[in-house]
Amino acid sequence: MSAYIAGTTPSERLTPVIEAAIAKFEETKHLREELQQANLKLDERKVVERAKGILMRQRGLGEDEAYKMLRTMAMKRNMKLADLSNQLTNAAKMLTI
Secondary structure (H helix, E strand, O other): OOOOOOOOOHHHHHHHHHHHHHHHHHHHHHHHHHHHHHHHHHHHHHHHHHHHHHHHHHHOOOHHHHHHHHHHHHHHOOOOHHHHHHHHHHHHHHHHO
16 A cells, blocks of 8 residues: 555655655764764873873872873973873883883
8 A cells, every 4th residue: 555645746755754864864973973072082081091190100199180290291282181191101101011
């Protein structure tokens, strides 16, 4: 049994279905982008935490002091905190090998 509506052409009946599919695609695309951004922020947070831990061990600092040191170093070098933290953790890896 077909879903025939009097006075409409097949393309007129398909238009709402196509529009709904496009809207669903856009919503899914937006959600994927949000998930990607959240995962990126989480990865950045993890590397900052690792760098903070390195400073705490190496310099005998508390958590807040280590974070402030990282933030100050990043500002002085005009770098993102995550980028500086990544460099610090990479350098620490090289020194422990």
